Amino acid sequence: MTQDARARGQNAHFAGAAAEEIAIRAYLARGLTLVKSRWRGPHGEIDLILRDGETVIFAEVKSSTTRDKAAARIKPAQMQRVFNSAGAFLEGEPLGQLTPARLDVVLVWGAGEVEIIENAYGHG
Template identity: 60%
Template structure:
């Protein structure tokens, strides 16, 4: 076509690439953690469930118990742990309470909130009942 100019494809910004890399790393970490729990007999009830102002990465069942899991990934365990803060814990507990409201036993459902940390080598470490609730 006459007068048509081809424009070069847009390049992704460095920030956009970091964000995409982080998103995919987070999804990979969640998958590692899901498999870790499944090997121990847990069943996945939900992934990335949103309620009460926070997203819960994984919700699992083991018999009648419901386990809420926050997945953190970073190059090291300590870096991943440093990314957990009190406000985030409060939001996760509110979301967990909202989920439990839909359970037959409601808030009386046996439950716990775990934190699963995945380091740069893919090693999974689970801190059961990390928030001291349940």
């Protein structure tokens, strides 16, 4: 790996961590509880896992310079990996797959602008 590639990777890591911190603050301001960040399941990583009462929220955080660019970073294959990993996480819950849950997308752009799209992968 070249030094430039390593630097780009580090910058992306730090930018992602900063965006996740912004997302966490937005959820905490809504009264949710953080359960895990960067949880690794058998199908991949989930950026944030939170609780809102009995409901488990799985959040994928995307960041860029604009809202539209952040939203464009959401890919179907990645959505499927998050969905599959969420299922694996729910296996450890007392109600298993019957646990109330939703999958959110959090867009972070500019100087800390944030939008939480609830149930982004579901219906309604």
